[in-house]
Amino acid sequence: xxxxxxxxxxxxxxxxxxxxxxxxxxxxxxxxxxxxxxxxxxxxxxxxxxxxxxxxxxxxxxxxxxxxxxxxxxxxxxxxxxxxxxxxxxxxxxxxxxxxxxxxxxxxxxxxxxxxxxxxxxxxxxxxxxxxxxxxxxxxxxxxxxxxxxxxxxxxxxxxxxxxxxxxxxxxxxxxxxxxxxxxxxxxxxxxxxxxxxxxxxxxxxxxxxxxxxxxxxxxxxxxxxxxxxxxxxxxxxxxxxxxxxxxxxxxxxxxxxxxxxxxxxxxxxxxxxxxxxxxxxxxxxxxxxxxxxxxxxxxxxxxxxxxxxxxxxxxxxxxxxxxxxxxxxxxxxxxxxxxxxxxxxxxxxxxxxxxxxxxxxxxxxxxxxxxxxxxxxxxxxxxxxxxxxxxxxxxxx
Amino acid sequence: xxxxxxxxxxxxxxxxxxxxxxxxxxxxxxxxxxxxxxxxxxxxxxxxxxxxxxxxxxxxxxxxxxxxxxxxxxxxxxxxxxxxxxxxxxxxxxxxxxxxxxxxxxxxxxxxxxxxxxxxxxxxxxxxxxxxxxxxxxxxxxxxxxxxxxxxxxxxxxxxxxxxxxxxxxxxxxxxxxxxxxxxxxxxxxxxxxxxxxxxxxxxxxxxxxxxxxxxxxxxxxxxxxxxxxxxxxxxxxxxxxxxxxxxxxxxxxxxxxxxxxxxxxxxxx
Numbered sequence: 001x002x003x004x005x006x007x008x009x010x011x012x013x014x015x016x017x018x019x020x021x022x023x024x025x026x027x028x029x030x031x032x033x034x035x036x037x038x039x040x041x042x043x044x045x046x047x048x049x050x051x052x053x054x055x056x057x058x059x060x061x062x063x064x065x066x067x068x069x070x071x072x073x074x075x076x077x078x079x080x081x082x083x084x085x086x087x088x089x090x091x092x093x094x095x096x097x098x099x100x101x102x103x104x105x106x107x108x109x110x111x112x113x114x115x116x117x118x119x120x121x122x123x124x125x126x127x128x129x130x131x132x133x134x135x136x137x138x139x140x141x142x143x144x145x146x147x148x149x150x151x152x153x154x155x156x157x158x159x160x161x162x163x164x165x166x167x168x169x170x171x172x173x174x175x176x177x178x179x180x181x182x183x184x185x186x187x188x189x190x191x192x193x194x195x196x197x198x199x200x201x202x203x204x205x206x207x208x209x210x211x212x213x214x215x216x217x218x219x220x221x222x223x224x225x226x227x228x229x230x231x232x233x234x235x236x237x238x239x240x241x242x243x244x245x246x247x248x249x250x251x252x253x254x255x256x257x258x259x260x261x262x263x264x265x266x267x268x269x270x271x272x273x274x275x276x277x278x279x280x281x282x283x284x285x286x287x288x289x290x291x292x293x294x295x296x297x298x299x300x301x302x303x304x305x306x307x308x309x310x311x312x313x314x315x316x317x318x319x320x321x322x323x324x325x326x327x328x329x330x331x332x333x334x335x336x337x338x339x340x341x342x343x344x345x346x347x348x349x350x351x352x353x354x355x356x357x358x359x360x361x362x363x364x365x366x367x368x369x370x371x372x373x374x375x376x377x378x379x380x381x382x383x384x385x386x387x388x389x390x391x392x393x394x395x396x397x398x
Numbered sequence: 399x400x401x402x403x404x405x406x407x408x409x410x411x412x413x414x415x416x417x418x419x420x421x422x423x424x425x426x427x428x429x430x431x432x433x434x435x436x437x438x439x440x441x442x443x444x445x446x447x448x449x450x451x452x453x454x455x456x457x458x459x460x461x462x463x464x465x466x467x468x469x470x471x472x473x474x475x476x477x478x479x480x481x482x483x484x485x486x487x488x489x490x491x492x493x494x495x496x497x498x499x500x501x502x503x504x505x506x507x508x509x510x511x512x513x514x515x516x517x518x519x520x521x522x523x524x525x526x527x528x529x530x531x532x533x534x535x536x537x538x539x540x541x542x543x544x545x546x547x548x549x550x551x552x553x554x555x556x557x558x559x560x561x562x563x564x565x566x567x568x569x570x571x572x573x574x575x576x577x578x579x580x581x582x583x584x585x586x587x588x589x590x591x592x593x594x595x596x597x598x599x600x601x602x603x604x605x606x607x608x609x610x611x612x613x614x615x616x617x618x619x620x621x622x623x624x625x626x627x628x629x630x631x632x633x634x635x636x637x638x639x640x641x642x643x644x645x646x647x648x649x650x651x652x653x654x655x656x657x658x659x660x661x662x663x664x665x666x667x668x
Contacts, residue, residue, distance in 0.1 A: 007502065014487070014498045021489035021530065232483025235451055236546070240502035241474045397453050 007242040011250025015224060016257065029258065033212050033266045037274065040204050040331070050084040050141055056096040056108035056130075057087055061115035069111060072149060084145070096130050106132045107142040119157060158183045193363050194279050205270040206357035207330030209263050210292050214350055215321060216259030217252075217293050221300030222313040224251055229308050234396075244393040248301055255300070256293045263289045279364030288360060288370070291377040292353035298384025305392040329354050349380040402427040402554060402585050403448070407457035410443050417443040419609035420457060425554075425587060430580050432600030432617075433589040436640055440609040441589045442482060445556050448587070449479050462553055475503070478547035478555045482562075484539050485546060488532035492523065492542045495531060500549045510549060517545040521575065537568035544572065548579070555579065557588045561595060573599060593633040603632070607640045 019025060057073070059066050076084045088105060090096045096108035108130035118125040129146045131139040162179040225248075228234035237247055267285070270276045278285065307313040326332070327341060328350035334342055345351045356373035359365035367374075403425035410418040418440040425431045435441050446452035448459055450470040458465055464472040479485075486495045493514065500510035518527055521541040531539060540560065547555060557576070561569040576599060580586055590596050596603055597617045605613040605620075613620055617632050624630035624638055 003504070010498065010501050014490070017494070018487050018489045232481055233485050233487060235479065235481055235483070236485030236499055237502060238451055239449055239474055239477070239479050240499070241471045241504075242502050397451060 004243060004246045007246035008250040008253060010242075011237070011247060012254040012257070015251060015254035019254070019258065029262065030265065033208075033262055034269060036208055036212065037205075037266060037269050040201075040208060050138075050145070051082045052086045053084065053107075053138065053142065054086045054088060054105045055142065056090040056099045056105040058090045058092050058096055058108065058110045060092065060113040061111050063116035065116045065119060066111045069109075069149070069153060072153070073109070073146075076145065076149075093128060093130065100130065100132045100134075103132075103134075106135065106138050107146075109146055122161070155183055194277075201270075201274055202276050202362050203333075203358070204331060205266070205274070205276050206361045207328075207354045209266045209270075209289065210350060210353040210357050211325060211328075211330050212266055213259040213263040213289050213292050214296050214324075214353070216262050217255050217296045218300045218303070218321070219314060219317050220255040220258060221252055221297065222303040222307065222317060223310050224255060225304035226307050226310040226313045230310055238396065244396060245389060247396075248304075248389060248392050251304075252297045252301065256290075256297065259293050260286075260289055276361075278361050280360035281366065284360050284367055284370075285357065287367075288353060288356050288374075288377075291374060291381070292349070292357075294381040295349040295353065295377040295384070296381075298381055298386075298388045301388040301392050302384065305388065305395040324348055324350055327351070349377055352376045352380075400427045401425065403459060403461050403587070405444075405448070405457075405459040408444065408447060408454050408459055409456045410440075410447060410452065411455045416609050418447070418454075421606070421609070421611050422457075423604060423611055423614055425585060426601075428580070428583055428585055429601040430576070430586040430588055430599050432596035432603040433587055433606065434591075434593075434596055434603060434636060435589075435606035439606045439640075441606055442558055444606070445479075445481075445558050445587065445589065449477055449556055450474055451479075475550070476553045478550060478552035480540075480544055480547045480555070480557045480560050482558045484536075484543045486531045486539060486543055489530060491528050491530050492518070492534075493527045495542065496546055496549060499546050503550050505549065513549055513551070514545055517548060518542075521545065521571065537564045540564060540568070540572065544575070552584065554585045554587070557586060559590055560588070561590070561592065569595075593631065593636060597632045605636060605639055612639050 019029075055073075057070055059070060070087065073085055074083070074087055088099070090099060090108065093108075093110045096105070096110065099105045100108065110128040110130065112125060112127070114123075115125050115127075127150055129143055131143055133139065159179045162182050166177055166179055225234070228237070238244075264286075267278075271278060303313055303317060307316060327337075327345045328334075328348050329345065330350075334345045334351065337345065352373040356365075356370040356377075359370055359373075401424040405421060405423050407420045407422055408418055409416070409420045421440075421444065433441050433444070443452065447454045448461065448466060450466055450473055454467065458467050460466075461473045462476040464476070466473050485499075486492075487498075490498065493511075496514040497507065497510055500514070501507070505513075514527075518524055521544070523538065523541055523545075526534065526538060526542075531542065534542070544560065560576070561572055564572065573595065576586065576588070588596070588599060600617065602614065602616050603620060604611050613623075613635070617635075620635045621630045621632065624634055627634055
């Protein structure tokens with residue numbers, strides 16, 4: 001037992017030493033997670049991405065009330081000091097559509113000619129929101145903002161009107177009726193588990209951590225074994241009296257250490273550069289990363305047992321990794337997927353690692369809250385390992 | 399003399415291709431057995447089976463009293479291997495490589511150091527011990543590679559084309575070293591395509607072709623079997639026994655598919 005452990009460590013130490021001498025591999029090892037984080041962090045759209053978005057307004061009414069709407073739009077800012085919109089005035093809906101076609105603007109609003117007169121004469125008015133269908137994400141955001149704004153305006157107007165009616169109806173009645181309560185009898189309030197509003201970044205960070213750790217173990221292990229097969233150095237190890245188990249576990253350990261280090265690099269980046277707060281226990285996060293690694297080691301060994309060339313191994317794994325990335329909910333919530341895809345998602349251990357990490361990091365969940373994920377990851381690892389280790393032993397001396 | 403290796407009906411099939419076809423032979427303690435044969439004849443597969451790296455389809459071998467199938471771990475303690483591919487890590491220094499492989503055999507650091515220093519000096523590599531192997535020439539790598547195989551002071555050393563691609567100086571150095579080790583009592587199984595090398599080093603020569611041993615005797619005795627050529631060389635013996643066609647692993651497939659395909663004749667240079 002003690003001998004096996006020391007043999008495992010000899011293999012691990014050698015692998016890590018070899019790795020640390022390879023400057024190119026070392027560089028990609030550190031730079032890759034940084035790239036991943038920066039790209040996913042900045043490319044995906046969020047509310048704060050509305051910055052100086054050009055929009056067109058056609059004010060056909062040109063009265064005081066319509067100017068108020070324009071001013072309000074002008075004032076909107078999502079974050080920092082940036083204005084959300086950069087307003088350009090157009091003369092009618094046709095010119096706005098032309099503007100969108102040329103991509104001068106990403107959306108527009110038409111205030112009709114009878115806008116203020118309708119308000120005065122208590123008639124309904126329709127404001128037209130022109131959407132830019134070429135970029136659904138941005139136009140979705142613009143539409144949302146416009147609708148909210150028009151809603152607010154409409155409420156304010158009705159409050160004023162109700163107030164006038166109330167005055168005429170009965171002023172002495174007590175307790176006094178609030179016009180606001182008549183216009184909007186129901187209110188909603190959002191209460192989260194943690195203070196503040198989590199952004200997309202907080203959603204994606206745990207996923208990326210889990211994914212990077214998985215890639216490191218899966219590709220790293222298979223590549224490392226097949227590289228040694230290819231170069232012939234594996235024969236040098238196989239000819240020594242150490243057990244096959246020690247060889248594969250030593251290799252798995254060195255890859256796990258690398259995976260964990262990469263996971264921690266991502267975590268540090270997330271915390272210090274992208275200002276994500278980790279709400280749960282840090283040790284639990286690391287335990288989850290370790291279990292995520294454990295759940296993939298078996299698969300890594302399986303692939304390395306069957307492939308004799310490094311290139312085959314990497315290609316084979318890439319084929320699985322790419323769909324896995326999307327199916328496991330790293331970038332998009334699984335709940336959005338069609339049902340049969342959700343079923344596939346639940347066959348992938350990464351899904352559970354991502355879910356559990358998200359619960360702990362974003363919602364501050366404790367170990368009891370992620371119990372089922374822990375058990376599934378543990379079971380997945382144990383099953384794949386118990387299949388792959390004997391197979392590896394058999395395949396290695398064909 | 400006592401047999402240190404006894405091979406009994408050793409066979410290896412890869413799907414329907416028979417790489418080694420029920421071969422039996424013995425290696426005497428302290429001898430150098432030259433193992434000759436055309437490419438794809440089954441030399442390397444035989445060595446891989448004897449060194450426990452490949453599992454035989456049937457048959458077995460007893461090495462130093464241990465069965466290669468029943469107790470491979472024991473066999474491994476008594477053998478050293480210099481394979482076709484150099485077993486060293488490019489990113490580690492020569493000494494780190496030697497320490498790593500030595501430690502796998504549970505030798506103490508001091509013992510590994512003592513043994514490797516001795517042979518590094520013998521093979522003129524003193525200045526290179528702490529340099530990464532990646533910068534070495536093939537000849538330098540092969541010298542360290544041989545030291546690696548010797549760390550355990552094995553009783554038997556398997557050498558698969560140890561001088562392949564080396565310059566004449568290094569080849570000579572390595573041949574002298576092989577003789578020296580043999581004089582100290584190490585039994586060797588040596589494959590080579592260099593007939594001259596086989597002749598000067600081997601006590602006996604085995605010629606293997608299409609997975610079968612077709613001759614096994616001392617070089618002198620083998621030469622006596624050749625009639626019609628005055629002063630025949632080992633090369634003459636080899637060509638007479640294996641035929642003069644180029645025979646390769648791939649060609650076997652080609653010939654079986656195309657019926658009567660015949661390879662180009664070798665022009666013999668004397």
